[in-house]
Amino acid sequence: MTSLNLQKYLPVLIVSLLLLWGCKQPETVVINDAPTVTAPSDTTEQYPTADEDADFRKLVIGEYQPITSFDPLLAENGATLRALQLIYEGLVRLNANGNIIPAVAKRWKVSSDSLTYTFTLNPNIYYQDSDIFSTGTGRRLVANDVKFVFERMAKMGNPPAAAQLFWDINGFEPYYQEQHKVYEPEKRTLSGVSGIRTPNDSTVVFELSKEDPQFLKKLTTPYAVIYPREAVNSRQNSFAPVGTGPFTLSSQKADSTFIFAKSQKYHASKDIRLNRVDILSSNSESNLMRNIGTGDIHFIPELGPNTIRNVTTDAGNLKTGYTNRYSLTTRNDFYEIVIRSNPSANITAADVSRLSNLAYANTESYFGLLPDNIINPDTLSTSQQVDTTLTTKQLYSVFSDDPFARTYLGNLSKILNRQSVELGMTEFRTTTKTTDLLVTWRIPLISDSQNELSPNYPEVFRFRVYPTAMQLNVIRELNFNQYGWWLDLRGVSLPTLDKIN
Structure with a gap:
């Protein structure tokens, strides 16, 4: 093997040796623990080679927790919350500095008593194309979609996590209590949440019962993303992953491989540098590390405890041997x-x-x-x-x-x-x-x-x-803020497929 090839494959060899060492350490096994996710043997579908498309760029993400649902109200772990942000947007979102910026709303104003929030929607926001629409073409997002999403949070059968965030909206608690405690629909008297008004298709007004300094930030969480009424099929008890975000769910293999394609209907699609994003989930940390070592995975948003033990020093820094190829980022919030x-x-x-x-x-x-x-x-x-x-x-x-x-x-x-x-x-x-x-x-x-x-x-x-991420150094503009559930791939870029290793 030439010195050039040895230098090229040295990081992979180091990863493999450390993994072998790590495997000799006693691993914790909880009695009666039944894994629900297995690592895929064939990680992705075939993709274009560099000769077929010189500009094709794909980011592969590894998650140690399963993506449990693309219904935002059913998100129950960090992997799911991060995946939702590929497909959907809320009224507002966070940037890399943790600041609130426009998303489907182009502007907003807050009353002097901080009890009324008025959002003006961007008129150029369209849902991704889907069979849920009669024409197969994504329609324009309107104010009633926002009202529908927030009232759905309060309805019977949905987890309370999202509803708890918006308890201070006028009429939200009475509507929630009636939905959950009056079991016969014909006996319910409330048709919706009184504190959410839609004067026209482009305006949504929230009226609070008391001041909530965190209200705008709560709107940035994945629980508050907007989706169309058509996505919810109560008869079939199904939910279609259709939003207005930068990527669409292209295909899914079992419960462990998810493929997202760049959305051409995204209002800022020209700013998206990635053609595709794959998420591979595995309950085996060693499988994820092996794949990032071979270049089959490029980014792990949250390292598990065994991986942290193997790749970090006592001070929490990346061990020597990894730094020439990888970067480690620990969030400053927990x-x-x-x-x-x-x-x-x-x-x-x-x-x-x-x-x-x-x-x-x-x-x-x-x-x-x-x-x-x-x-x-x-x-x-x-x-x-x-x-x-x-x-x-x-x-x-x-x-x-x-x-x-x-x-x-x-x-x-x-x-x-x-x-x-x-x-x-x-x-x-x-x-x-x-x-x-x-x-x-x-x-x-x-x-x-x-x-x-x-x-x-x-x-x-x-x-x-404190969530800790590990990524290949060749990835550009992969930013982090204080929230472990936050993920923004809009500006991310990396080399083409033939140059990533």
Whole structure:
């Protein structure tokens, strides 16, 4: 092998050697853990070669969590929230500095008492072409689409995460309560949310019951993106991923490969430099790292705990051997993972207290292996009691696909085993009388994923994760702001397919 070829393949060899080393380390396996996503063997469909299209540019993203739905109201993890931003836009959005900029609204004004927000829509915003429209051609976005989206947040059958963000809109709570507590539709008296008005097709007015300094920022979250009424088919219980964003969902292979094409109907399509974006999801961190090492993946928005352990120093920097080919970015804001107990299960209040003491007393058994600037426990919640011996001999946790939560529970299980206490993870994603623990998460601007449960589900332990991304150095204009769920690929560019490795 020539010195030139050795230099070319050295980074891949280093990645492979470190992966082999990492595989020898003890990996946490949670009892009864049933993976729901598998890594694809054939990662993508055939794409043009450099000879066929010299300007073709494709970005491949690797995610360790599954993309669960393209219905914005059903988003339940960071991977899904990021994917939504490829297809959809909200009234406003965030830029790389975390500032609020126009999206489907071209301007807005706020009343002097900060209770009325008036948005003027951009008249040149059209939905992507789709069979959901009678002509197959995407129609223009109008104000009633915005009203429909926000009222759908409050309707029965949808998770409360989005509704909790906009509780202060006049009439939102009464409409939400009636939708959820008056089960016979003919007995409902409210036709919509009174605090959302649409004077014409280009104007949307929100009236708040009290001042909300975060209202505009809440509108930038993926939960508040706009889609057409036609996307929702209640009879077939289906949702079509159609929006006004820079990319369209071109195809999907199983639950692990998603292919997005540049949208020619995007109002600023000339600014989009990528022809295609692929998202590959795998519950195997080593598969993702192997693929980024070979160049089959270009960007991992959030590294899992095992990958962080392998590629970072104690200070949280990228290890020598990676820096010539990769960059590492850690966000300056965190999301919290909270382990809670289920009062309807067999675990007693006394054992909840003992388990919390045990969890906080042994943080070094897990967190000591990772840099403090990436993950750390919330020391403010540390209990002052010292009793850590549980009386129960069997505990079960609700299923979680978050690798940090799973790894933490796995290490907690090892500690409990010293007391002859078994901790297992069920296949259920919701609490039952047989599940003692559940996992909730809280991300910036968005409430606890099960906030309505929080007052009644005592907290056992919480820790903070600072999302950390890894990408090839050849990628240009890949920006990050403080929010781990934020992703903007509008200005991103990278070499053509024949030059990316």
